[in-house]
Amino acid sequence: MAETMTAAVDDIAIQQAKSGDINALEMVYRAYEGAVYATARRICRTSEDAEDVLQETFLEVCCSMRAFRGSGAGSLTAWIKRIAASKALMKIRWAKYRETDELYEDSARQEGGPDVGLRMDLEAAMGRLSDTSRAVVWLHDVEGYTHEDIAELMGKSVSFSKSQLSRAHVRLRRWLGEEPRC
Amino acid sequence: MLIHLTMEDLLAVRDGEGSALARRHLDECDQCREELERLHQRVAALKALPSLSSPRDRWPVVRAQVLTTRRRQRRKLGAWISVAAAASIALGVGVGGLITPAADQPNSLAMLMEETQRLENVLRSFQPETRVLNGRMAGALAALEDEISLLDARLARARSLRVPRDELVVLWSERLELMDALLNVHASRSTYVGF
Numbered sequence: 001m002a003e004t005m006t007a008a009v010d011d012i013a014i015q016q017a018k019s020g021d022i023n024a025l026e027m028v029y030r031a032y033e034g035a036v037y038a039t040a041r042r043i044c045r046t047s048e049d050a051e052d053v054l055q056e057t058f059l060e061v062c063c064s065m066r067a068f069r070g071s072g073a074g075s076l077t078a079w080i081k082r083i084a085a086s087k088a089l090m091k092i093r094w095a096k097y098r099e100t101d102e103l104y105e106d107s108a109r110q111e112g113g114p115d116v117g118l119r120m121d122l123e124a125a126m127g128r129l130s131d132t133s134r135a136v137v138w139l140h141d142v143e144g145y146t147h148e149d150i151a152e153l154m155g156k157s158v159s160f161s162k163s164q165l166s167r168a169h170v171r172l173r174r175w176l177g178e179e180p181r182c
Numbered sequence: 183m184l185i186h187l188t189m190e191d192l193l194a195v196r197d198g199e200g201s202a203l204a205r206r207h208l209d210e211c212d213q214c215r216e217e218l219e220r221l222h223q224r225v226a227a228l229k230a231l232p233s234l235s236s237p238r239d240r241w242p243v244v245r246a247q248v249l250t251t252r253r254r255q256r257r258k259l260g261a262w263i264s265v266a267a268a269a270s271i272a273l274g275v276g277v278g279g280l281i282t283p284a285a286d287q288p289n290s291l292a293m294l295m296e297e298t299q300r301l302e303n304v305l306r307s308f309q310p311e312t313r314v315l316n317g318r319m320a321g322a323l324a325a326l327e328d329e330i331s332l333l334d335a336r337l338a339r340a341r342s343l344r345v346p347r348d349e350l351v352v353l354w355s356e357r358l359e360l361m362d363a364l365l366n367v368h369a370s371r372s373t374y375v376g377f
Contacts, residue, residue, distance in 0.1 A: 141229075163190070
């Protein structure tokens with residue numbers, strides 16, 4: 001099951017990590033690495049990119065921990081989660097320079113044959129979405145981000161986030177071979 | 183003709199933002215209710231996807247990067263302190279020189295500080311923080327940077343204790359040697375990668 005950011009680090013460890021204690025920082029890493037990687041892997045196209053996001057996220061966490069204003073595990077979770085999402089989105093934005101987003105989706109569709117009646121599993125269907133659409137679906141429907149949050153993270157409008165989500169679901173429904181509506 | 187809800191309408195209803203018209207249609211239309219149910223099931227299936235874990239432990243890399251960053255920050259601070267120390271000592275030497283001119287090696291301390299500062303500037307031009315290093319090179323640089331940091335601490339202490347000029351000359355000579363070694367490592371790396 002998709003791992004959510006429920007890991008907790010006690011307040012003492014958080015304070016030690018804020019003071020720069022490397023062992024406390026490792027505790028933070030161990031508590032959140034699974035969740036950060038899982039999110040990154042669902043958003044990024046490759047496991048290498050997801051590993052980069054994991055590394056970049058924790059480098060920022062370790063270097064900016066002093067600036068972390070929260071005190072409890074809940075706010076630490078939200079803070080790390082946001083850094084991870086931001087890094088993952090940055091990674092897919094960067095990947096856009098390597099290949100055109102929409103082009104990938106179109107060519108994938110061609111390789112997959114006709115859309116109607118096509119059955120594929122959910123993971124494959126998610127992988128077939130454009131990077132942006134996949135990120136919006138994952139952040140909104142699984143991680144619980146609002147369209148406002150996503151718009152801010154992506155530097156786009158709320159309606160952009162909504163239309164990406166809607167478009168993605170139309171495609172998922174089709175690719176998963178669910179009954180077309182009248 | 184009955185117009186069904188679009189995916190956008192269904193998502194809005196699911197998120198509690200649907201219009202009254204859309205909600206009323208949903209009450210009356212079996213097809214749209216089924217569609218909404220499929221949407222719920224799809225999202226539940228997404229949430230139930232297996233969790234993925236990183237194939238490699240990235241903590242050792244993160245830890246090394248954090249320590250390198252800290253070391254570099256300490257070194258920058260050390261360099262700043264040494265510049266400040268050099269300025270204040272130079273001022274002291276200058277003023278003292280007017281009263282009691284130093285008999286031996288009158289310019290050696292000033293020259294050492296000046297040369298160290300020059301090497302600091304050369305090092306900055308290499309932009310060491312932007313370079314990719316292999317493990318051996320990074321280790322050598324880290325060891326040198328540590329030694330310089332320690333020496334900077336000794337210099338700061340020496341200054342506060344107002345140690346004799348000869349001792350300062352020794353410390354600044356050591357610092358100059360270390361800076362020289364550090365620069366050589368960076369320069370060999372630069373030559374190797376063809377910059």
